[in-house]
Each structure stands twice: as structure tokens, then as C-alpha cells.
Amino acid sequence: MLKDEISKALAPLKLERVEPGDYDKTGYHLEVDAAPEQMPEVAQALKSTGCFLDSLTALDFPEAFHVVYHFSSFRELCRTAVKAKVPKGKAAVTICRVYPGANWYEREVYDLFGLKFTGHPDLRRILLPFDADFHPLRKVFETEKADA
Amino acid sequence: MLERGLEEKTYVLNLGPQHPSTHGVLRVELEMEGEFITKADPDIGYGHRGHEHMAENRNYQQFLPNLGRVDYLHALAYNQCYCMAVEKLLGLKVPERAEFIRVITGEMNRISSHLLWLGAYLLDLGAFTPILYCFDDREHILDLLDRVTGSRLTYCYYRFGGVPQDIDEEFVAGTREFIKRLRTRFRDYDNLVTKNVIFIHRTRDVGIITQEQCLEYGLTGPMVRGSGIPYDIRRSEPYSAYPLFDFEIPIGSKGDILDRYLVRVKEMEQSLRIIEQALNKLPEGPIMAEKVPKRIKPAEGEVYAAVEAARGEFGCYVVSQGEVKPYRIKLRVPSFANLSILPELSVDTLVADLVAILGSIDVVVPEIDR
Numbered sequence: 001m002l003k004d005e006i007s008k009a010l011a012p013l014k015l016e017r018v019e020p021g022d023y024d025k026t027g028y029h030l031e032v033d034a035a036p037e038q039m040p041e042v043a044q045a046l047k048s049t050g051c052f053l054d055s056l057t058a059l060d061f062p063e064a065f066h067v068v069y070h071f072s073s074f075r076e077l078c079r080t081a082v083k084a085k086v087p088k089g090k091a092a093v094t095i096c097r098v099y100p101g102a103n104w105y106e107r108e109v110y111d112l113f114g115l116k117f118t119g120h121p122d123l124r125r126i127l128l129p130f131d132a133d134f135h136p137l138r139k140v141f142e143t144e145k146a147d148a
Numbered sequence: 149m150l151e152r153g154l155e156e157k158t159y160v161l162n163l164g165p166q167h168p169s170t171h172g173v174l175r176v177e178l179e180m181e182g183e184f185i186t187k188a189d190p191d192i193g194y195g196h197r198g199h200e201h202m203a204e205n206r207n208y209q210q211f212l213p214n215l216g217r218v219d220y221l222h223a224l225a226y227n228q229c230y231c232m233a234v235e236k237l238l239g240l241k242v243p244e245r246a247e248f249i250r251v252i253t254g255e256m257n258r259i260s261s262h263l264l265w266l267g268a269y270l271l272d273l274g275a276f277t278p279i280l281y282c283f284d285d286r287e288h289i290l291d292l293l294d295r296v297t298g299s300r301l302t303y304c305y306y307r308f309g310g311v312p313q314d315i316d317e318e319f320v321a322g323t324r325e326f327i328k329r330l331r332t333r334f335r336d337y338d339n340l341v342t343k344n345v346i347f348i349h350r351t352r353d354v355g356i357i358t359q360e361q362c363l364e365y366g367l368t369g370p371m372v373r374g375s376g377i378p379y380d381i382r383r384s385e386p387y388s389a390y391p392l393f394d395f396e397i398p399i400g401s402k403g404d405i406l407d408r409y410l411v412r413v414k415e416m417e418q419s420l421r422i423i424e425q426a427l428n429k430l431p432e433g434p435i436m437a438e439k440v441p442k443r444i445k446p447a448e449g450e451v452y453a454a455v456e457a458a459r460g461e462f463g464c465y466v467v468s469q470g471e472v473k474p475y476r477i478k479l480r481v482p483s484f485a486n487l488s489i490l491p492e493l494s495v496d497t498l499v500a501d502l503v504a505i506l507g508s509i510d511v512v513v514p515e516i517d518r
Binding site for chain 2: 024025026027028047050052053054055057059060068070072074076077079081099100101103104105108112125126127128129136137
């Protein structure tokens with residue numbers, strides 16, 4: 001089972017949480033919580049088991065950004081969701097040296113949320129114009145606008 | 149830019165945003181050395197409408213019509229994915245007849261999407277005739293889908309828990325007729341295109357994608373199947389009524405443009421097979437789940453649902469905080485990942501080849517921009 005293989009590959013990293021997910025409810029086979037600075041190692045471990053990066057996004061909560069990585073595999077059905085909590089004002093760590101495809105996803109998260117990724121080779125805006133001065137998916141965006 | 153260009157003997161060429169072969173507003177900044185590309189930098193976002201932000205400002209039902217406008221060519225798959233995600237959150241069970249209708253209409257839509265790609269792509273390569281044939285065939289699908297969905301392009305046909313309108317005898321008869329017709333047309337396409345020497349020379353061994361690259365860039369759909377990976381979500385993560393049908397997953401061997409072309413053409417034949425089986429087995433019964441709440445307010449939680457769209461995996465990541473509006477919806481669109489490999493593929497190719505490669509990725513730019 002790929003699920004066990006992944007759990008085994010992640011075991012040496014001593015992550016916060018590696019648990020089987022409730023597939024019928026959430027669509028995940030494995031749920032993982034990791035510290036943001038561990039992400040390159042987590043990505044490397046997942047890549048060694050043959051997983052690809054399916055999607056990368058962020059959630060804006062008042063106290064922190066949750067960066068959500070979805071992994072999947074061509075070989076066998078196993079969806080893994082990895083979450084990294086990045087406190088406000090801090091930066092996440094890039095995984096685009098492991099997965100070049102993460103380059104654009106991280107640019108998108110930076111563009112929409114203003115969350116920076118340390119070590120990213122080319123952290124420019126991607127969807128919005130380069131001279132935009134806001135990050136539209138931040139939850140405080142609306143209130144800022146109402147104040148103005 | 150000019151000074152640097154003179155120094156390094158390279159110059160910058162702008163492809164797009166208004167270029168016929170970019171199929172929408174996509175700009176690619178090319179750094180050229182003579183005739184060869186040394187660096188390509190796609191510039192996306194010209195059609196950014198903020199769908200994900202809109203999702204946070206309206207309730208679950210109100211966001212449904214947006215899905216048909218993300219990828220307008222295979223709109224029904226996007227409808228289906230979002231419905232599946234919300235149905236999972238609510239714990240709704242869709243009746244079997246509704247699932248069959250979703251499969252039939254969704255596969256029809258896939259064929260219409262592939263037909264448009266086929267015509268437009270060959271137009272990119274300089275063949276003018278096929279697009280006339282493709283649009284002729286596609287017109288039949290649009291008429292049939294128009295009957296049941298009420299629209300010809302930006303469909304919004306599925307609802308949480310089923311479909312709002314049943315298909316009738318005329319639709320079933322028309323679809324059977326169409327299947328027969330398209331099967332005879334494939335022979336024409338084969339003679340016109342697949343056996344065409346010019347076409348073969350322009351596509352064979354160009355834009356090769358290795359299996360390693362598929363994994364690194366998270367490619368999906370015909371892009372990975374062309375490289376020989378039999379990854380199709382309809383098979384690997386069966387949803388809706390797909391497990392009930394018998395179909396093959398066409399794969400290529402080399403991963404060049406010709407392989408991706410053949411995969412898409414064979415996929416249309418498989419879609420016809422699925423539709424035919426679904427029509428034969430179409431069960432009677434309700435088309436809407438019994439207890440669909442009028443006010444949709446899912447409990448706190450999150451869900452990821454994925455479907456196989458014409459371009460690859462479309463995923464819907466919905467996070468609910470127990471409100472009437474979603475907290476966040478992320479649309480995982482296939483073209484975004486598929487296009488991100490373009491800078492790597494285009495190095496040391498000619499501009500004419502870049503056009504051929506870009507077309508073979510089959511991007512729908514509004515889907516990338518969201």
C-alpha cells in the first residue's frame with residue numbers, strides 16, 4: 001500500500017501529525033501536519049515514493065496562514081494533504097527545488113495572499129498585474145477597502 | 149532590454165497576448181538567439197476574474213454558474229466536480245439515473261472539447277480544412293446539449309443532489325444518431341490528418357515530455373497519458389457511474405506531440421463507447437436526491453474532490469466553517485500545471501515548434517487565469 005510507504009518515508013522526520021484520513025468525508029487517505037521549514041524534506045520524502053504535487057494553496061486564518069499541499073500518485077490512489085502553519089509576518093519555505101511545478105503555485109499564493117516563500121528563485125506576481133498593491137484573497141482585504 | 153540584447157546577441161520577441169495561436173490572452177516573452185529560443189517566460193493573468201474570491205462572497209448555490217466559466221470548453225466536468233465536493237460535504241447521495249445523465253452529458257462535452265482542440269490545433273499547424281469538419285460535428289453536440297441544459301457553451305446543468313431536468317426520448321435518439329455519425333467521421337479525420345505527412349513531420353519527436361517531468365510538474369490528462377502513464381481519474385479514483393462502464397485508457401509511448409494528438413483522438417472513441425453503454429443501461433428513477441436542504445450550510449470541514457476533465461485533473465478544494473458561504477474554494481485547474489512546463493520544453497526550439505508545443509498542451513487560458 002502506498003499509504004504505508006508514505007508513512008514510513010515520513011517517519012524519520014518526526015512530524016507533528018501523520019494520520020490516515022477519512023476518505024469518504026474529506027477525499028484524503030493521509031493527513032499530515034508539518035512545520036513550514038520541514039517542507040522541503042517532506043516533499044523530498046513524498047517524491048521518493050512517486051507522488052506528484054497536485055495543488056498548493058493557502059488558507060487565511062486570523063492567527064496564521066495554513067499552506068495546504070495536496071499530493072497524489074500516478075501509480076496508486078493515495079491522496080495526501082500536508083498542512084504547514086505559517087504565523088503572520090513569517091515566511092514559508094519553498095519546495096520548488098524538489099518539485100519545479102511548485103514554482104508557479106508558490107507565486108500564485110504570494111500573489112493572492114502576500115505570503116512569501118524563502119528560497120524561491122523568482123517570486124513575482126503571476127495572476128495580478130505586476131504593479132498591484134494588494135493581495136485579494138486576504139480575509140482583511142474587504143475591511144481595509146471599507147475603511148478607505 | 150535592447151542594450152542587453154545587443155551585448156548577448158539575443159533579442160526579445162513578444163508572442164501574444166493577441167496572437168492567434170495562444171488561444172486566448174496569453175503572452176509569452178521569448179528570448180531568442182537567431183531563430184532559436186533560449187528562454188520563454190509565459191505571462192498569464194490577463195483574464196483574471198477572481199473566481200476564488202467570488203466564491204467567498206456568495207453562497208454555495210450562487211457559485212455554481214461560475215464553474216461553467218472557468219473552463220468553458222468542458223464546463224460540465226467542472227460543474228460535476230464542484231457538485232461532488234459539496235455533496236460530499238453535505239453527505240448527499242445522487243440517484244443512479246442522475247449519475248448516468250451526468251456521465252452521458254459530461255462525455256458529450258468532452259468530445260466537443262476535443263473536437264474544438266483538434267480543429268483549432270490543426271489550424272495552428274497550417275491545415276485549414278479540419279476545423280470545418282470539427283465544427284460541423286461539434287454543432288450536433290451543442291444542439292443536443294442545448295436541448296437538455298438550455299445553453300450551448302457555459303453550461304450550468306448539474307445541481308447538488310442530481311440534475312434539474314431529465315433527458316427525453318428525442319435526446320436519446322439524437323445522441324445515438326450522433327454516435328453513428330461521428331464513428332464514420334473518424335475515418336475522414338484519419339485520412340485527412342493522422343496519415344498526413346506534413347502533420348507527422350511537424351509533430352513527431354517534437355516537445356517530448358518524459359515521465360520524470362510529468363511527476364515533477366504535476367501534469368495530468370492527455371499530457372501524462374501521451375508519455376505512457378495510464379493515469380485517468382475516471383479509472384484510478386472512480387466517481388459517478390464510471391465504474392459501471394467498460395472503456396480503455398489510450399496511452400502514448402514517446403510523449404511527443406503526435407502521441408498527445410493520438411491519445412486525444414482515441415479518447416473521443418472511448419467517450420463514444422461510454423455514452424453508448426450509458427444509454428443502453430440508463431435506469432429509470434428519480435433525478436434528484438430526496439432531501440436536499442434549501443439552505444445549504446455544511447458543517448465545519450474540508451473536502452477535496454477531483455474529476456478527469458478534458459485537459460486533466462480538475463480538483464475542487466472546499467473549506468467550510470459552518471457558514472452559508474464557503475470559507476475558501478481552491479480550483480485546481482489542469483492547464484495551470486500543464487502550462488508551467490512550457491519554459492522547459494521551449495528551450496532550443498523554433499518559434500514554429502513552440503506554437504506546435506503550446507497547442508499540444510491544449511490550454512484554455514481563462515481557466516489558468518481564473
